[in-house]
Ligand SMILES: [Ca+2]
């Protein structure tokens with residue numbers, strides 16, 4: 001794993017200030033409201049189908065209650081991120097040196113962003129990264145199993161955001177395209193009772209990414225799958241989207 005990360009890092013270069021690389025984005029800042037309510041986070045898939053294997057044994061179903069929030073319809077794109085850089089609020093976008101057409105186009109999701117880069121962007125937009133529970137509730141929609149589960153998905157590189165059908169909440173690419181940083185440190189969830197607005201452990205080593213990516217077999221493209229990654233590293237298959245807390249009842 002470590003070698004793979006180093007290999008990825010060696011393929012990228014940092015682009016400095018002053019270069020205007022991208023055209024104007026579409027659908028900038030669009031979010032949908034997810035109303036307050038209770039839902040079941042996690043899935044029985046691991047127990048039912050995988051004999052509680054390590055890679056999925058952290059998905060034990062449990063009840064969670066959430067306040068309302070708005071979540072980005074799309075993954076944050078290269079052009080979105082470039083605006084934050086131009087505004088002086090985000091670090092430079094780390095671009096792919098060898099495969100620019102596959103990673104650096106304006107409408108593609110930004111990748112090679114650290115957790116802190118993602119967090120800075122969301123703060124600049126007046127929001128924050130989604131809590132893990134918020135991400136999962138939004139991803140579930142009416143399809144808790146995941147839109148591409150059991151189907152061929154791996155596609156070799158990120159696609160422009162919004163190329164595939166949205167889920168029932170009107171959200172694009174929750175499953176696949178790029179994994180998405182969420183707020184929470186990785187840890188074991190509370191499975192007794194009902195957790196209200198859980199924010200994950202107070203500290204940790206790894207952060208959680210969600211949803212699977214262009215680089216994932218389809219069994220990772222499930223609303224409940226949890227993967228941990230180092231927050232300091234930049235990955236070719238990890239981007240993000242943002243949320244804004246809402247007082248709306250919906
Ligand atoms: Ca995604």
Ligand SMILES: [Ca+2]
Pocket residue numbers: 055056225226227
């Ligand atoms: Ca997992």
